[in-house]
Structures are given as structure tokens and as C-alpha cells.
Amino acid sequence: MPMIFEAKYLIVALYFMRILASCKNPIRTPIFDKDGESYRIIVPFQEGIEISRYEIMEGRRNCDVNNFNPIYSSNEIYLKGNMMIIELDEECEDESKIYSICITTKDDKTFFTESFFYHRKKGYFLERFAEDSRFYKVYAPHIGGTLFVGGAAALVYCFLR
Numbered sequence: 230m231p232m233i234f235e236a237k238y239l240i241v242a243l244y245f246m247r248i249l250a251s252c253k254n255p256i257r258t259p260i261f262d263k264d265g266e267s268y269r270i271i272v273p274f275q276e277g278i279e280i281s282r283y284e285i286m287e288g289r290r291n292c293d294v295n296n297f298n299p300i301y302s303s304n305e306i307y308l309k310g311n312m313m314i315i316e317l318d319e320e321c322e323d324e325s326k327i328y329s330i331c332i333t334t335k336d337d338k339t340f341f342t343e344s345f346f347y348h349r350k351k352g353y354f355l356e357r358f359a360e361d362s363r364f365y366k367v368y369a370p371h372i373g374g375t376l377f378v379g380g381a382a383a384l385v386y387c388f389l390r
Contacts, residue, residue: 240382256332256340268317272330272342276311279335283315286329290346297329 255275262269274280282304286297307314315330330342 240386256342259330259342259345261345270315270317270330270345272313272315272332274311274313274332278311280306280308280313280332281335282306282333283313284331284333285315285317286331286341287326288329288344290325290327297331299331 255278257273260271284299285301287300288297327344327346329344332340
């Protein structure tokens with residue numbers, strides 16, 4: 230039997246195929262930072278991405294990202310390594326709204342960060358799904374796919390051993 234069909238190589242290949250399939254967005258989860266009274270968002274991204282502009286998008290809670298409207302746009306980008314730093318002001322502190330950052334690259338590809346909102350009681354920005362009961366509904370296909378691939382790899386390993 231060829232070496233590629235050995236169980237351990239097949240399991241590793243299936244695992245990496247699953248990881249590669251889920252790595253579509255080069256923009257990572259934003260990190261929120263508070264410095265005194267001002268807020269900033271640190272947006273990590275993959276190396277090699279050249280950002281040309283960003284927009285802060287606003288939408289109502291429980292609406293799709295496609296229904297967001299831009300409230301701020303800028304071509305001035307502050308980069309530190311592979312992180313973009315965005316200063317926020319009071320216009321993003323409406324608790325009834327959710328926000329996302331639309332990032333456009335130099336080759337005109339558009340990516341969105343995960344949505345976030347301002348929590349007035351905590352006085353801080355939070356990721357939308359951190360306190361959202363729909364978290365498991367949104368990520369269920371990813372979790373199910375990972376479990377399925379893992380189970381299939383285990384079965385293949387048992388039969389080819």
C-alpha cells in the first residue's frame with residue numbers, strides 16, 4: 230500500500246484539510262483596549278495583507294452584516310506589525326447598535342471583522358457573540374464538521390491499523 234494511505238498520514242492530512250477549509254478570513258478577532266476615556270480596537274491580520282482603507286459599520290441588533298451602514302471611513306491606517314490600530318470615539322457607544330469593521334485591501338478584496346457592541350453597564354466593547362445565546366447556533370456547523378472529520382479519521386485509523 231502506498232505511503233500516503235497509511236493511517237497516520239491520512240489522519241494528519243484530514244486534520245490539515247479541515248483547518249485550511251476554515252481559514253478563509255485573513256482578519257482575526259479584534260482586541261479591545263481602553264486608554265483613559267478613549268477606546269481603540271486592535272485588528273490582527275495575516276502577514277502579506279496590504280490594507281488600503283477601513284470603514285466602521287453600524288447596524289441594529291439581530292441584523293445581518295449585509296444590512297450595516299458605514300458611519301466612518303478612513304484611508305489613514307496606523308499599522309504596528311501585522312496589527313491595525315483604530316481609535317474609536319463616542320459615536321460607537323450606542324448600546325442598541327452593533328458594529329463591525331470593513332477592511333479593504335489594495336487588491337480590492339473586502340473583509341469584515343466579527344461584530345461587536347458597546348456594553349454601557351461594563352463601559353466597554355464586547356464581541357457580539359460573547360453574551361449572545363445564539364453562539365452555539367452560529368458555530369454549530371464548524372463544531373459539527375470538526376467532530377465529523379475527527380470521527381471519520383478515527384474510523385479510518387481503526388480499519389487501516
